[in-house]
Amino acid sequence: MGITPFVLFWAAIFTSNILLTNFLGMCSYLSVSKEVESSAGLGIAVTFVLTATAGLNWLVYKYILVPFHIEYLQFIVFIIVIAAFVQLLELIIERYVPALYYSLGIFLPLITVNCAIFGVSLFLVIRNYSFLQSIAFGAGSGIGWLLAILMLAGIRNRLKEKLVPAGLRGAGISLVITGIMALAFIGFSGIQAVQ
Amino acid sequence: MIVNIIQDTGILTAVSTILGILLVIAQRWLSNYGDIKININGKRDIVVKGGDTLLSSLAEKQIYLPSACGGRGTCGACKCKVSEGGGPVLPTERPMLSKAELADDIRLSCQVKVKNEISITIPNDIFNIRKYRSKITEIIDYTYDIKGITFQLLDGDTIEFLAGQYVQLNTKSYGKVRQSVSRAYSVSSGPEHKDHIQLIIRLVPEGICTTWVHNHLKVGDEVEFTGPYGDFYLRDTDADVIFVAGGSGKAPIKSMLEHLQVTGCDRKMTYFFGAKALRDLYLTDEMRAFEKVFPNFKYEPVLSHPEPDDVWDGKKGFIMPYFKDAIRDANNTEAYLCGSPGMINAVTKSLKELGVPEEKIYYDSFG
Numbered sequence: 001m002g003i004t005p006f007v008l009f010w011a012a013i014f015t016s017n018i019l020l021t022n023f024l025g026m027c028s029y030l031s032v033s034k035e036v037e038s039s040a041g042l043g044i045a046v047t048f049v050l051t052a053t054a055g056l057n058w059l060v061y062k063y064i065l066v067p068f069h070i071e072y073l074q075f076i077v078f079i080i081v082i083a084a085f086v087q088l089l090e091l092i093i094e095r096y097v098p099a100l101y102y103s104l105g106i107f108l109p110l111i112t113v114n115c116a117i118f119g120v121s122l123f124l125v126i127r128n129y130s131f132l133q134s135i136a137f138g139a140g141s142g143i144g145w146l147l148a149i150l151m152l153a154g155i156r157n158r159l160k161e162k163l164v165p166a167g168l169r170g171a172g173i174s175l176v177i178t179g180i181m182a183l184a185f186i187g188f189s190g191i192q193a194v195q
Numbered sequence: 196m197i198v199n200i201i202q203d204t205g206i207l208t209a210v211s212t213i214l215g216i217l218l219v220i221a222q223r224w225l226s227n228y229g230d231i232k233i234n235i236n237g238k239r240d241i242v243v244k245g246g247d248t249l250l251s252s253l254a255e256k257q258i259y260l261p262s263a264c265g266g267r268g269t270c271g272a273c274k275c276k277v278s279e280g281g282g283p284v285l286p287t288e289r290p291m292l293s294k295a296e297l298a299d300d301i302r303l304s305c306q307v308k309v310k311n312e313i314s315i316t317i318p319n320d321i322f323n324i325r326k327y328r329s330k331i332t333e334i335i336d337y338t339y340d341i342k343g344i345t346f347q348l349l350d351g352d353t354i355e356f357l358a359g360q361y362v363q364l365n366t367k368s369y370g371k372v373r374q375s376v377s378r379a380y381s382v383s384s385g386p387e388h389k390d391h392i393q394l395i396i397r398l399v400p401e402g403i404c405t406t407w408v409h410n411h412l413k414v415g416d417e418v419e420f421t422g423p424y425g426d427f428y429l430r431d432t433d434a435d436v437i438f439v440a441g442g443s444g445k446a447p448i449k450s451m452l453e454h455l456q457v458t459g460c461d462r463k464m465t466y467f468f469g470a471k472a473l474r475d476l477y478l479t480d481e482m483r484a485f486e487k488v489f490p491n492f493k494y495e496p497v498l499s500h501p502e503p504d505d506v507w508d509g510k511k512g513f514i515m516p517y518f519k520d521a522i523r524d525a526n527n528t529e530a531y532l533c534g535s536p537g538m539i540n541a542v543t544k545s546l547k548e549l550g551v552p553e554e555k556i557y558y559d560s561f562g
Binding site: 038076080084087095102 | 202
């Protein structure tokens with residue numbers, strides 16, 4: 001694909017938001033979005049891990065899976081790489097940036113099972129991105145996810161004092177809001193769609 | 196074909212192994228905090244290897260904070276004051292800490308990691324808690340899933356405890372279970388017997404410790420436990436007493452009654468024991484015998500789901516409706532509960548509705 005990494009980055013945030021157009025990474029999105037502060041923490045962690053694992057998995061795919069003709073094992077290998085990276089990151093942050101560890105620490109293991117991260121790794125293979133494109137796509141997707149969870153957290157914060165019908169409280173109303181947010185994001189698609 | 200499968204598996208294994216080794220090296224390197232000093236109560240310093248939780252670092256130095264859940268952060272028993280070096284309060288601790296405790300620097304020691312010099316305050320009687328070595332001398336089948344096990348202390352050792360307190364058994368690895376866990380059980384024998392303790396343990400399906408106890412321990416085995424823990428003991432007042440127990444919750448109350456038998460007691464006491472069916476009742480004759488020992492004691496077993504062929508003319512259904520008759524003056528009544536969290540919640544609620552003051556309802560919560 002001939003899209004420049006720069007365009008890809010912005011497209012991944014707005015027109016092809018990983019959460020609002022692909023609906024990936026929903027579980028932690030719904031469960032952690034109660035507070036703006038923790039949403040921001042998780043969002044930043046996801047962005048960082050997404051950017052790094054997109055690059056790592058691109059390298060792993062290109063230099064290990066393709067040469068040995070084991071592309072069909074990409075699911076397992078990608079997950080192992082993501083899990084190992086998150087584990088390593090947790091160790092490093094705990095040691096060197098304790099303040100960040102205390103705010104992010106409990107979210108990091110959650111990220112291992114965040115399907116947005118795995119999804120991005122699979123997209124970059126399917127769409128045949130270059131290394132730079134992958135990094136840009138990963139970073140853009142992460143920021144897009146951060147944006148989506150921040151918006152939902154903000155809206156949920158305001159909903160706290162509102163009367164929500166009993167049957168819709170919690171995940172129900174969050175999904176409705178997410179649907180409306182996704183509709184609003186269609187408005188961006190004049191810019192550039194990534195398919 | 197087979198060659199391909201072997202080759203692919205090999206590559207996959209190689210990738211995982213390399214990542215695994217990387218992580219192990221990183222862990223060695225990054226989680227090595229060297230020797231770290233812990234200051235206790237401003238008096239004593241101990242030096243531990245950093246990187247572990249406060250709870251297990253202290254246990255390594257034979258200082259045993261109570262921990263009913265074994266360090267999972269669900270029971271809140273291991274609280275202690277960390278005045279310096281504990282880092283910010285973690286989200287895993289918050290649900291267990293009240294506002295007053297937060298303001299007073301109380302932390303869950305199983306969640307706080309020792310990474311730099313740390314100052315803590317723990318109650319002095321914690322130092323009485325220590326490890327005991329014992330040998331099993333008797334195993335009694337009370338019901339199909341409840342056993343009473345007697346642990347004789349080795350080398351003439353003795354234990355001092357209050358009737359109602361609990362100890363923590365340390366399991367050994369068995370079968371497929373490799374790790375050692377520690378679980379809390381109330382002592383069921385009276386504190387007058389200092390050379391042995393008895394525990395009553397119900398088999399929990401899939402429970403690591405209870406499976407070990409029920410299926411692997413035999414008379415003559417050596418077992419380690421720590422204790423005594425807890426503030427669940429009979430208050431020395433003249434208030435009326437309601438005991439409520441279910442299942443293996445009989446243990447601490449049996450200990451209290453045996454202790455009272457020695458000291459003598461004429462308080463009005465009613466003991467409700469909740470069970471499903473006749474086959475869940477045990478030690479009934481012993482409890483009935485206490486009715487003759489004490490002038491004012493009544494044992495009331497209640498069956499919730501008697502089997503069709505159970506011969507039972509006693510009380511049926513939930514235990515809660517029967518409390519009313521046992522209470523003379525709610526303000527002058529103490530309640531001692533031991534059982535599942537669900538039972539404790541329901542009983543506490545019903546007692547409060549009947550006017551029993553919340554601070555006079557005592558229970559151990561084994562989360």
